[in-house]
Amino acid sequence: xxxxxxxxxxxxxxxxxxxxxxxxLALISLIPxxxxxxxxxxxxxxxxxxxxxxxxxxxxxxxxxxxxREAYSFFGKRFGEWKKIIDINYVSxxxxxxxxxxxxxxxxxxxxxxxxxxxxxxxxxxxxxxxxRIILYNFSTHKKALKVGKILAKGLETKLLDATxxxxxxxxx
Numbered sequence: 001x002x003x004x005x006x007x008x009x010x011x012x013x014x015x016x017x018x019x020x021x022x023x024x025l026a027l028i029s030l031i032p033x034x035x036x037x038x039x040x041x042x043x044x045x046x047x048x049x050x051x052x053x054x055x056x057x058x059x060x061x062x063x064x065x066x067x068x069r070e071a072y073s074f075f076g077k078r079f080g081e082w083k084k085i086i087d088i089n090y091v092s093x094x095x096x097x098x099x100x101x102x103x104x105x106x107x108x109x110x111x112x113x114x115x116x117x118x119x120x121x122x123x124x125x126x127x128x129x130x131x132x133r134i135i136l137y138n139f140s141t142h143k144k145a146l147k148v149g150k151i152l153a154k155g156l157e158t159k160l161l162d163a164t165x166x167x168x169x170x171x172x173x
Contacts, residue, residue, distance in 0.1 A: 007062045009060045010060075061085075067085060069081060069082045087128060090153070090161050092149075092163050093125075093142070095121070123139075123145075127161075149171070
């Protein structure tokens with residue numbers, strides 16, 4: 001999380017599925033190369049691992065130009081298209097429960113068993129109206145969503161609505 005008076009960047013972290021695929025493939029390809037003495041060819045999988053760890057995903061909001069982008073950083077070079085922030089009425093924190101279903105089959109194929117899990121997700125949204133909104137960030141804790149919501153509301157010079165409360169309340173600084 002990086003902030004200054006003109007912008008806010010939330011680093012979403014490494015692109016995990018891409019890294020996992022690259023690392024697994026690279027490690028699998030290293031085994032026969034090393035065992036047959038092809039040390040020079042081992043540089044290719046190692047380079048792939050290094051490249052995959054140098055890629056980051058993030059969301060950036062520029063308060064001065066009132067634009068945002070969801071982008072990737074690759075060796076420090078940033079890629080992503082800037083989009084204009086609509087004339088918003090307020091920034092909102094919305095909580096929702098996400099339910100995941102894990103299934104596995106024991107015995108006959110048509111007799112699946114499984115477990116389900118529920119967890120909270122807090123979204124930060126920019127609202128003009130119910131039909132016009134931008135979902136910027138997702139957080140796993142209310143505390144972090146509230147902190148980022150306050151930064152965005154201050155930077156965009158608008159109000160912050162905590163819609164996780166019943167009834168929803170506007171948050172003071």
